[in-house]
Amino acid sequence: xxxxxxxxxxxxxxxxxxxxxxxxxxxxxxxxxxxxxxxxxxxxxxxxxxxxxxxxxxxxxxxxxxxxxxxxxxxxxxxxxxxxxxxxxxxxxxxxxxxxxxxxxxxxxxxxxxxxxxxxxxxxxxxxxxxxxxxxxxxxxxxxxxxxxxxxxxxxxxxxxxxxxxxxxxxxxxxxxxxxxxxxxxxxxxxxxxxxxxxxxxxxxxxxxxxxxxxxxxxxxxxxxxxxxxxxxxxxxxxxxxxxxxxxxxxxxxxxxxxxxxxxxxxxxxxxxxxx
Numbered sequence: 001x002x003x004x005x006x007x008x009x010x011x012x013x014x015x016x017x018x019x020x021x022x023x024x025x026x027x028x029x030x031x032x033x034x035x036x037x038x039x040x041x042x043x044x045x046x047x048x049x050x051x052x053x054x055x056x057x058x059x060x061x062x063x064x065x066x067x068x069x070x071x072x073x074x075x076x077x078x079x080x081x082x083x084x085x086x087x088x089x090x091x092x093x094x095x096x097x098x099x100x101x102x103x104x105x106x107x108x109x110x111x112x113x114x115x116x117x118x119x120x121x122x123x124x125x126x127x128x129x130x131x132x133x134x135x136x137x138x139x140x141x142x143x144x145x146x147x148x149x150x151x152x153x154x155x156x157x158x159x160x161x162x163x164x165x166x167x168x169x170x171x172x173x174x175x176x177x178x179x180x181x182x183x184x185x186x187x188x189x190x191x192x193x194x195x196x197x198x199x200x201x202x203x204x205x206x207x208x209x210x211x212x213x214x215x216x217x218x219x220x221x222x223x224x225x226x227x228x229x230x231x232x233x234x235x236x237x238x239x240x241x242x243x244x245x246x247x248x249x250x251x252x253x254x255x256x257x258x259x260x261x262x263x264x265x266x267x268x269x270x271x272x273x274x275x276x
Contacts, residue, residue: 031068034058034060034064034068035068035071035072037058038054038058038065038068038069038072038078039072039077039078039089039093041054041057041058042088042089047088047089048081048084048086048087048088049086049087049088050084050085050086050087051065051066051069051085051087054069054087069087072090073087073090075092076090076091076092076095077089077090077092077093078090079091106127106129106138106229106237106238106268106272107127107138107139109268109271109272110127110138110139110229110238110240110268111139113240113264113267113268113271114127114139114141114240114264115141116264117240117242117260117261117264118141118143118242120257120260121242121244121257121260121261122143122144122145122244122248123143123145123242123243123244123248123249123257124140124141124142124143124242124243124244125140125141125240125241125242126139126140126164126226126239126240126241126242126243127139127140127229127238127239127240128162128164128165128168128226128238128239128241129168129237129238129239130159130165130168130169130172130176131156132179132183133158133159133160133179133180133183134156134157134158134159134165135156135157135158135159135162135164135165135168135239136154136155136156137154137155137156138238143244145244145248157218158185158186158188158218159180160180160185160193160199161185161188161192161193161214161217161218162214162217162218162224162226162241163212163213163214163218163224163225163226163239163241163243164212164224164226164239164240164241165212165239166202166203166206166212166213166214166226167206167211167212167226167227167228167236167239167241167265168228168236168238168239169203170203170204170206170207170212170228170236171207171228171235171236172236177199177200177203181196181199185199188217188218188219189216189217189218189219189220190220191215191216191217192217192218193217210227210228210262211225211226211227211258211261211262212225212226212227212239212241213225213226213254214226214243216246219243221245221246222243222244222245222246222249223243223244223245223246223249223254224241224242224243225241225242225243225249225254225257225258225261226239226240226241226242226261226265227239227240227241227261227262227264227265227266228265228269229265229268229269229272230269230272230274231269231272231273231274232272232273232274232275233274234274238268239265240261240264240265240268241261242257242261
């Protein structure tokens, strides 16, 4: 019989297995970093590069670079010129860049409507879009009031409990809401609605009324109101909202600001090519 280990000694420690797992993760991360370096090797003056040149420039084995290039090409991030075998950046990168450009275009086009909305309401105005289960602020105009909502471009908040997030979620595909629920509805304040059934009911109301509200569900002492922004195809891609302290944004004041918020979102949608 073959002896697997000496009597009295334990088998391979669990920590060694963990180490192997860690090394595997580090290897995968290294491959990701190398793939990014491959993409960054291209420039306006060098739009096509061969495997040998890439390998020499990046200090990697040709077999490694070939594997990385083949993988990137299969995902549309690189293309191979059939005439000379060299690689160039693929249309997949163009599509990703177009998403970033679209965000930038929305921010630029939204400016006049955001300024006008701040003048009408006197409160902080937001332009936000959906990213996974969160909203990300594309543009903010703070209120001139001493006590006001503060937020920053690029900041993220859970979509399910913010007015902008609800204005976006209400018009997404069912799998988007399913992902949000799966990620967890964690309370941010004592007023936060955390029941999935309650959230779905709230979003159905947003669909019917065309705007969303947040009553101290994201920040204690703050209320919000938002409406969806659509692109030329009718897809909801952003939301315009206002936020301020409950002392000023009373429920009566909120009702009075519904029309200006919806009008600002509709005007931006029209500017982006949407035709109801």
